[in-house]
Amino acid sequence: MDLLQRTAHQLHEMLVKKEISASEITAAVYRRIEEVEDKVKSFLTITREHAEARARQVDKKIAAGEPVGPLAGIPVAVKDNMCTEGIRTTCASKILYNFVPPYTATAVARMNAADMVMVGKTNMDEFAMGSSTENSGFHLTHNPWDLERVPGGSSGGSAAAVAAGEAVVSLGSDTGGSIRQPASFCGVVGMKPTYGGVSRYGLVAYASSLDQIGPFTKDVTDMAHMLNVICGHDPMDSTSANVQHPDFTKFLINDIKGIKIGVPREYMADGIDPLVKERIKEAIKKLTELGAYVEETSLPHTDYAMPAYYLIATAEASSNLARYDGVRYGLRVEDARDVVDMFMRSRSQGFGEEVKRRIMLGTYSLSAGYYDAYYLKALKVRTLIKQDFDKAFEKYDVLLSPTSPSTAFKIGEMVHDPMQMYLQDVCTIPVNLAGIPALSIPCGLVNHLPVGLQLMGKAFAEGTLLRVAYTLEQNTEFTRLQPVIGGA
Amino acid sequence: MTQSYEAVIGIEVHVELKTNTKIFCNSTTEFGGDPNHHTCPVCLGLPGTLPVLNKKVVEYAVRAGLALNCKIANFSKFDRKNYYYPDLPKNYQISQYDLPIAEHGYLDIEVDGQTKRIGITRLHMEEDAGKLVHQGNIVTTPYSLVDYNRTGVPLIEIVSEPDMRSPEEARAYVEKLKAVIQYTGVSDCRMEEGSLRCDVNVSVRPVGQREFGTKTEIKNLNSFRALQRAVAFEIERQIGVLESGGKVIQETRTWDEARGITVSMRSKEQAHDYRYFPDPDLVPLVLDNQWIEFIRESLPELPDQRRARYIREYGLPEYDASILTLTKEMSDYFEEVIQHYHTPKAVSNWMMGEMARLLNAGGMDITRCKIKPTQLAELLKLIDKGTISGKIAKTVFEEMFASGKDPEAIVKEKGLVQISDEGALAAVVDEVIAANPKSVQDYRGGKTQAIGFLVGQVMKATRGKANPDLVNKLLKEKLQ
Numbered sequence: 001m002d003l004l005q006r007t008a009h010q011l012h013e014m015l016v017k018k019e020i021s022a023s024e025i026t027a028a029v030y031r032r033i034e035e036v037e038d039k040v041k042s043f044l045t046i047t048r049e050h051a052e053a054r055a056r057q058v059d060k061k062i063a064a065g066e067p068v069g070p071l072a073g074i075p076v077a078v079k080d081n082m083c084t085e086g087i088r089t090t091c092a093s094k095i096l097y098n099f100v101p102p103y104t105a106t107a108v109a110r111m112n113a114a115d116m117v118m119v120g121k122t123n124m125d126e127f128a129m130g131s132s133t134e135n136s137g138f139h140l141t142h143n144p145w146d147l148e149r150v151p152g153g154s155s156g157g158s159a160a161a162v163a164a165g166e167a168v169v170s171l172g173s174d175t176g177g178s179i180r181q182p183a184s185f186c187g188v189v190g191m192k193p194t195y196g197g198v199s200r201y202g203l204v205a206y207a208s209s210l211d212q213i214g215p216f217t218k219d220v221t222d223m224a225h226m227l228n229v230i231c232g233h234d235p236m237d238s239t240s241a242n243v244q245h246p247d248f249t250k251f252l253i254n255d256i257k258g259i260k261i262g263v264p265r266e267y268m269a270d271g272i273d274p275l276v277k278e279r280i281k282e283a284i285k286k287l288t289e290l291g292a293y294v295e296e297t298s299l300p301h302t303d304y305a306m307p308a309y310y311l312i313a314t315a316e317a318s319s320n321l322a323r324y325d326g327v328r329y330g331l332r333v334e335d336a337r338d339v340v341d342m343f344m345r346s347r348s349q350g351f352g353e354e355v356k357r358r359i360m361l362g363t364y365s366l367s368a369g370y371y372d373a374y375y376l377k378a379l380k381v382r383t384l385i386k387q388d389f390d391k392a393f394e395k396y397d398v399l400l401s402p403t404s405p406s407t408a409f410k411i412g413e414m415v416h417d418p419m420q421m422y423l424q425d426v427c428t429i430p431v432n433l434a435g436i437p438a439l440s441i442p443c444g445l446v447n448h449l450p451v452g453l454q455l456m457g458k459a460f461a462e463g464t465l466l467r468v469a470y471t472l473e474q475n476t477e478f479t480r481l482q483p484v485i486g487g488a
Numbered sequence: 489m490t491q492s493y494e495a496v497i498g499i500e501v502h503v504e505l506k507t508n509t510k511i512f513c514n515s516t517t518e519f520g521g522d523p524n525h526h527t528c529p530v531c532l533g534l535p536g537t538l539p540v541l542n543k544k545v546v547e548y549a550v551r552a553g554l555a556l557n558c559k560i561a562n563f564s565k566f567d568r569k570n571y572y573y574p575d576l577p578k579n580y581q582i583s584q585y586d587l588p589i590a591e592h593g594y595l596d597i598e599v600d601g602q603t604k605r606i607g608i609t610r611l612h613m614e615e616d617a618g619k620l621v622h623q624g625n626i627v628t629t630p631y632s633l634v635d636y637n638r639t640g641v642p643l644i645e646i647v648s649e650p651d652m653r654s655p656e657e658a659r660a661y662v663e664k665l666k667a668v669i670q671y672t673g674v675s676d677c678r679m680e681e682g683s684l685r686c687d688v689n690v691s692v693r694p695v696g697q698r699e700f701g702t703k704t705e706i707k708n709l710n711s712f713r714a715l716q717r718a719v720a721f722e723i724e725r726q727i728g729v730l731e732s733g734g735k736v737i738q739e740t741r742t743w744d745e746a747r748g749i750t751v752s753m754r755s756k757e758q759a760h761d762y763r764y765f766p767d768p769d770l771v772p773l774v775l776d777n778q779w780i781e782f783i784r785e786s787l788p789e790l791p792d793q794r795r796a797r798y799i800r801e802y803g804l805p806e807y808d809a810s811i812l813t814l815t816k817e818m819s820d821y822f823e824e825v826i827q828h829y830h831t832p833k834a835v836s837n838w839m840m841g842e843m844a845r846l847l848n849a850g851g852m853d854i855t856r857c858k859i860k861p862t863q864l865a866e867l868l869k870l871i872d873k874g875t876i877s878g879k880i881a882k883t884v885f886e887e888m889f890a891s892g893k894d895p896e897a898i899v900k901e902k903g904l905v906q907i908s909d910e911g912a913l914a915a916v917v918d919e920v921i922a923a924n925p926k927s928v929q930d931y932r933g934g935k936t937q938a939i940g941f942l943v944g945q946v947m948k949a950t951r952g953k954a955n956p957d958l959v960n961k962l963l964k965e966k967l968q
Contacts, residue, residue: 083534101529101535103537207768236538237540238539238770238771318570319765322570322578324535325572328532328534343572367763368763
């Protein structure tokens with residue numbers, strides 16, 4: 001079995017048994033990157049020297065007999081919207097093409113502290129705005145399952161890197177589905193933890209009240225280990241929850257007898273590809289066989305989630321992205337007449353079309369005279385969405401749905417139809433509005449392309465999601481499916 | 489027929505809180521420093537950084553709010569005020585919009601012996617911006633530099649009701665506000681350093697009219713004097729505009745100290761839309777009553793309380809008590825002197841007389857006075873003991889003010905000890921009598937006031953050191 005088809009926990013066993021070194025794992029990753037990166041293009045920045053130095057440190061530790069954590073020496077790719085000290089962090093935007101942060105995001109710092117090895121920074125939709133990674137200011141990323149298709153987005157690079165074996169695990173961020181949808185498209189496990197579960201310090205903000213960092217992994221066990229590393233209270237983030245997180249590996253239980261699962265009918269409506277629906281129904285059947293109690297339910301305000309999301313997210317974005325003005329860092333036009341000219345032209349040149357579209361939308365919805373009708377109304381809808389979930393979770397342990405209405409679509413297929421692109425996130429957006437955790441796990445293929453199943457849980461009930469996902473994984477073959485890249 | 493007008497004045501005051509660190513990060517708030525050295529990724533608003541509220545700022549804001557008789561909110565929040573300016577690193581300012589930390593307060597001021605209550609609409613917390621350094625002036629500068637040291641320094645903004653009606657009331661309000669805030673210890677309130685800044689809204693209306701006239705906002709007021717003059721000018725200007733059939737334009741005007749006039753800053757008042765919305769990076773601020781009460785109980789004595797105590801306990805006239813309590817420094821100085829010298833009225837006279845005169849002449853405030861409170865007490869004791877006369881004491885005081893030396897040392901060094909030896913003075917008195925036959929004749933002829941001239945001559949001959957009581961006595965004896 002190819003080294004890079006292995007999961008993190010399998011590699012860990014080999015490491016502690018000294019069958020392999022961290023440096024050898026790292027070298028294997030870069031060999032793989034050399035092989036496939038031209039085709040997949042997951043990365044914006046490759047940090048090879050940095051990675052090799054860290055791998056050597058881990059090897060020293062192991063050689064010295066020091067205890068190492070379960071993810072020590074594991075190669076990880078990081079979405080390029082998380083700040084890394086001394087390493088360029090661009091958000092895939094021309095406006096930050098030269099930004100080198102003097103500090104490291106808390107989530108990345110926690111991975112460093114766990115002796116993980118960062119191999120590179122991954123491509124994404126500019127400022128995490130998009131569902132295909134086509135909005136990157138630098139280049140496209142290709143889906144390892146079919147290079148003519150998108151990997152999903154906005155964390156497309158991180159999902160593709162894991163699927164292509166260019167990293168064993170990765171980090172993404174999820175504002176409206178940006179981890180789960182690419183996980184679905186690339187056939188990997190992806191989770192958006194509860195809002196406040198992972199510190200946002202150092203995550204370049206798109207929409208602060210919705211953004212959350214989360215992992216991509218090859219299986220559910222690795223997901224539990226990743227959550228153990230990145231979850232935790234951070235005094236640098238006021239919205240970080242001061243809760244005691246459990247050891248998530250305790251939830252890796254192959255048993256779901258008595259678990260109650262609701263399937264909201266709004267998530268299985270007409271917009272969902274019938275073949276995707278079939279895979280979901282097969283998974284439901286499997287879960288029922290394994291002892292879960294599954295029934296249809298309703299989240300009646302689901303239809304309003306999309307418009308509410310596009311008002312709230314863009315409003316916050318219009319303010320969050322105001323700081324990119326050419327004064328302190330990033331792109332600045334050279335020949336500005338005055339400061340206003342400098343602001344306007346730096347921003348005009350630095351931002352891509354989708355980012356501009358969302359800044360304008362958000363500016364509009366916060367404007368005097370429109371605030372009450374748009375932004376404030378959207379906040380009220382958000383409360384109703386939360387109440388829908390609260391009510392459902394009185395009855396169910398977990399809610400289940402497709403992650404995305406379709407499998408990965410063709411590159412260029414939707415770029416001229418933003419509304420169609422926005423609909424990609426119809427099943428994932430309500431979760432962000434409610435702040436609850438959700439994961440996407442592969443549940444089969446449609447025309448050789450992966451389909452993702454979404455599990456949603458109560459706030460801080462990541463454990464329950466892991467348990468259901470683990471049971472499904474242990475009793476099916478879906479997470480063991482791997483792509484063959486470009487016939488290679 | 490000339491219409492008579494009434495001014496309507498409301499004031500917004502920004503006060504810098506003297507916490508050690510900034511409102512949302514750990515950078516120092518120290519004044520000055522090399523440009524951009526008192527900064528960190530958070531106050532520079534670098535991508536991905538997040539604000540974390542400094543608890544001390546909340547405590548100070550509550551303290552100020554309570555001292556200004558405000559109701560403290562159990563629930564308040566922070567909002568983003570969005571506007572583009574290069575001194576604002578995030579291009580939004582974190583402030584409080586519709587739910588400020590304190591509301592519905594008041595302040596009692598005194599003008600011409602009348603007490604008037606000025607309403608305080610609200611008090612809220614916000615972060616300060618940085619500073620642009622232009623190469624020359626703002627219009628012709630080829631480029632500008634920006635210093636973010638001040639960015640994120642905690643501010644409270646205190647908004648008054650439009651309750652003031654004259655320049656004197658406006659000045660009295662800011663003076664009183666400054667005193668109250670200083671007493672609470674949350675700010676130095678130095679107008680010259682910008683740790684207290686005020687924007688004044690002025691409008692005029694015909695007496696008897698209920699609706700407000702169109703207002704202008706005056707900025708760049710760096711002293712109480714400037715504030716009073718600017719308001720007086722602006723009232724006259726607006727009346728002039730109305731009298732000549734014109735209309736007051738709603739605009740921001742800047743005070744030009746040198747020319748003594750207000751000048752339009754923005755000719756067209758742009759309709760600012762700050763697109764306020766709740767800052768999603770911060771959680772709402774929830775304060776429980778127990779904590780608020782704890783702060784209320786820890787409030788120090790405030791100016792009004794202290795003034796009342798001076799009248800009650802020290803028997804000072806109202807006027808003295810008001811002047812002495814006007815600034816905390818002045819009042820604290822007074823308190824220390826009377827620890828060592830127990831006649832408050834005498835201390836008050838010296839502070840309000842000689843000391844005030846010399847401070848004014850030097851354009852200084854009491855914090856820069858070289859005379860220590862204990863030294864002033866010593867000086868007063870020297871007078872009581874008869875070591876020096878009151879007149880000589882003034883000379884000694886001037887020397888103390890200039891050098892900071894102890895009064896006894898100055899008296900010794902300059903040989904200023906009072907001559908109270910009858911034998912020594914008798915000779916001088918005889919000489920003066922001999923040298924001034926005209927005055928002697930006048931006195932003897934019944935013009936008793938002529939003795940004053942003779943006393944003066946003796947004092948002159950002894951360079952002021954003669955004990956005046958003794959000189960009087962000797963002259964009277966010898967001229968009988």
